[in-house]
Structure formats: C-alpha cells, structure tokens
Amino acid sequence: MGKNLFLILIVISVLSILANSCSPDTFVLNKYEGDNVIYVRMLNGIGKTEKINENSLEIKPDAIVSLKFIEETQFIDEFNLTLKSGNGVSLYLYTTEAEFGEQKNIEVNLTTAGYKIIKNEEMIAGSDSIKLELNKNYRIKIQQEGNLLKFSVNCADIIIQVSKYVSNEYLIFQTGRTSEIQIDGITKQEN
C-alpha cells in the first residue's frame, strides 16, 4: 500500500509539471474579465515575454509577441507602455500570427528618436517630437473604425486611412535587440 501510494504521488507530481509544460509559449490576460480575454503568444521562442499580472506583461529584448483580442476586429484598445531599456518597439496591425512574416501592413515604430507609421513598407507619417523616453509611462490608444485607424500617444492623435486592408484580432509587438517594454492597464472596448 505504501509503495503504491508513493508511486502514485510521484506520477501525479510529474503529470502536474507536464500539464504546465504543454504550451509554454502562450498565456492569457484578463482571464476572469468575461469578454475581455487576450491571448498572448510568443512567436519567436519561449521566455521572451512574462506575465506580470492578469493585466500586464513585460516584453523582453528581441521578441515577437502577438496579442489576440478574441473575435474583436474593430476594437478600441488602450494600454500603458513603458520603455524599460533599449531604444524602441514596433507595433503591427492588420496582420496575423500566420501572415506576419509576409505581410506587415501597418507598422507603428515608436522609438526614443520619434515615431514613424509605415504602411506597406512606405512611411506615411512620422515625427521626432512624439518619442519615447526611458521609464516614462505613455498611454497608447488604437482605434479601428471602418477604413480609419486612429493612433494616439498620450494626447497626440494620428489618423490614417487604411482602405483595402482587412482588420483582424491581432496586435503584434516586436522589440529590438536591447529593448524591453512593459505593457499594463490594457482595456478593450468594442467599437
């Protein structure tokens, strides 16, 4: 009896570890927030993103991370972005996890030198006055409305037309080789 129990306990312990080892490249944010669930997936290897709490994550250097807002294709998404180290981050919209390598339709490049919005590999907007500073908190708002995309950094709004692009559930982050960012306070509203 003692021997059996010992064996069973070992196996249960091992299986509990395994249950947590089956998909280490994904986690869920806002799990208990009803329709506000966000699936986070590390696209280029595990360990490049850490969940801080139910509503915050830290994206480490050299990471490609997708946030999937389940079945929300016309969302208003707001979050705080803090650059912890390095010189910036790129956000990709109108592309999916599966298409990311082939289509980077809208890229918002936020760096310590300014911002650039690149549409289909062509720069359509940019400024060196709206820029990130290390360890400073920025409120980012992304609003998709029909063929318009409204992008806000704190109080600065940038509106661009995105006709002919198909909107989807994804927001993809890519950090540089030394950049590390923290995202928290993610709120999502239906448009």
Place this chain on the structure above:
Amino acid sequence: MKVKKYIIGISSLISLLIFFVGCGSITREEKDAFTITEIDTTFTNFVKNSPANKDNGTVFPSSKEVLVERNLTQRDSEYTRYYPDFIRLGFFESIGIVTGNTDNGIGTGLFGLFPMDNISQSFRGKSGKTFAGGIYRLGIGEWRLRWFRDAPNWTYGISLFEALIPDAKAEDILTAIYPFYIRKRFYLKETIPYVSVTPSLGVGLLPSQYLNLSVSLDGGSIGGFNVRAYLGFAVGYNSKATPQIKNNDYIHSDKTISFPYAGLGVSFLDFLNIVPETLVEWKDYQHSSWELGLIEMSLLTTNSKKSVFGDTTNTSALSGFDLQIAKTNIAIPILDNRFYVGTSLIRFLGLGRNTWAMAVMPIRVGYWHTLVEDELTTTPFLEFGYYPSYYINIGGEVNLRISDNVNIGLKGGYINGDSGNILGGSLVNNFGIANTFSNLYFGVSLRLIDDIFFEHQLRYNRRDLPKEPKIYK
C-alpha cells in the same frame, strides 16, 4: 478492494488530466476573425424636365440633379486552420524480446507477432525459443513535452494498454492501462522515413506497477509502418490482486519481476511527426501511401466445396470471408508513383470449410490506378503470405470512397496455398482442418477507418512539399 478503487480513480484522473488540459489533442485549430470594410460611392442622375418650355441660366438652373451616396459595408469572416497536434499516434506496436530466459519461451517469434502454438492458461512456455517474450502496446499517443526551456524532441505519452512479457509464465507478465512514458528522440535522419535514437522511461500503475527503461533505434514512420530495435530493463511488481496472480495455476503470492531485454519491433498505423510537421496545416501533410486502413471486412463467394459458415455443401453464394487488420499500401516513388508495396498486421481468409489461410505481415505488391478522381480506384495486386499459412494470392480490387474514413469495394482473385498445421485448436474446430487449397474468390468489402488517397494528395506528386513551417527569428 479499496486500494484497487483508489488506483483506478488515480489512473482515470491521469488520463483525463492529459486530455483535458488540452495537451493531448490530435488536431489543433487556429481560428482568425477578420472584418472587411468596403466603401462605395454611388452617383444617381435625375433630370426632371417640366412639361413646358423653360429657359435655363442663372435664374432658371438646370433640371439635372445628382444624388451622391456613400456606403460603408463591413463584412465579418472567419478562417480556421487545422494542424496535426501530436508527435506520435499509433494503433499497435509489437516487439519480440530476448530476455535470457531460455526455458519458458512464449514463441511469438521475431517482432513478437507470430501466433503461439499453445494459448492455454496453463502454458508455461517452451525451451529453445530465441525470442522468449514480447512487448505489446495498443493505442499509442505522444505529445510534445516543452520542458527544460523548450528543449527539442522531448515527448510524453500514454498507451491504452501495454504488456511486458518476459516469458510465458503468467506471474512474470507486467501489464498496465495508460502507462505513462517520457521519451527523447535524437534524430539521425530528419526526412521521411525518420531515423532516431530514442531513450525512454515508462511507468505502469495498474494492474501491475512497473518501471520500464529503454533505448531504441527507430525507423519510420512511412505509411504508418515502423521498425524498431530495443535495449531495455524493466522492473515491476504483481500484487495478489492482479489477474496474472489471481488466475494463476502455479503461484498465488505477489511477485517482484525484473528483466533486461533486447528486441526487434514493428508497429502499424503508427504515425510519427517531427515538430515542424505539427506547424504545417493538415492540408499540406505528407502522405506516402495510397491506402491506410484499420479494418477491412469482405464477404466472399468461392469455389470451395463447403461454406465456411456451416459444415454443409456449398450451395449458397456466400461461402467465405476475408478480414484484414491494419492494412497499409505504401507508394513506391518510381514509374509515376503508382506501384506500391503493402502489408497488414493480420489477414484471415476463410474461403470455405477446410480452406482457410492466416497471415501475419503478408507482403503485397500492386499497381494503383484512379478511375474517377476522389471517388473510384482500382488495384491489381500480388500477395505472398508466409506464416503461419503459406499462400500466393493474385487479385484485384475496385474501391469506392464513401467518406474520408469509410470505403466499399469489390474484390476478386485466385489464391493457392497451405493453411499450415501449427495453429490447430479452435481454428480447426471453427474452420476445418489445415489443408492445401486452390480457390477462386469474388466478394464485396467494407472498410472502416480506411483512407484512400489520390494523386494530388501523395507527397511525391506535390512539388511544394514539405512545407516549411513558419518560424520567426
């Protein structure tokens, strides 16, 4: 009794845990939602002329009116991709093992597959058997184990049932439902058929409790067929409650068993994926076979004197049957890929009373031809059965695909051979004496869990395969 219930509960919990945490699926679905926005502007021209003459100009403007309407239409759509989500999924594996016991050999031969000549409960084996025992697994599944920071090619898995049989003595047999295994594969060849060295550690809980440590050289899979060479060591315990002790005519006390082993094994309908294959959609999966099937049942009319269904003169059209388990026909990549080589785990042909044949792993060669794309195929073949019955079978089939997993067909042929006198027992009681035979046959077949593939599905006909999985750097 309480302990037994407890162990059953724990085993069930473990199996449920594996499947319901989402780690143990066969197909992974990825669903993306999209919204397509279309903006359209329509111009409508109206000219409302008054019935009387009217001067146009600054005071009298044109009667033409233009109505401009801007429409914004949004359409939602969804796209679902399906990916294989397992590293290994197998129906049956059999290994013939050498354990050092030369007195109580079970006698199932190379690969542990060939029928024993004595299946009574009191059988204690025979001396002089090289392969004294066997290891058998039914319903095998393995999934990716992403531990040690996603170290490559680790898997965990279970079987529905496993038996480690070092010799013919029942008290030495270790059996388990849902034995749990951890494996690590070191690939020597990463193209189909894969070759790998695979160390593994297995734990069985019920009814025996055991550990099985082994390393194997694996070849496969191709068409679900694999060959493996094993070295291992098993240690376990059979309590008095195990069926091996409870129903034993010789021993009634619990027993601890340990044995080293070396063995050769084969497995059927046993599919192995490397990790990149699990990142490519099912529609781009690499198929090497023309046909893969679990069960094929046929009713035959033959020219035998008596029907297999009764010891009477054969007056009915129904005189025999044909049963095949785990059939595979693997395409040979020459001459338009239409020639194939195939085998089955077991084939039993009851052509009539005193006219029957049984073959384990018969060898089949044939030619595959599609008559109607995605529906109707035909195949002439030559099959050679060598043990326990010996026969040569020349035949042909016409197969109609009913669904992805069900097919029906017509078959006919000529078979010549000898039943073999090594089986005896209930087979002779049911089907008559072992005899030489020479028969024509014709019949209808039903194939369940049977996939027939067509030209466009075969990997040799698809230049775009293997698809590279999307891996971001």
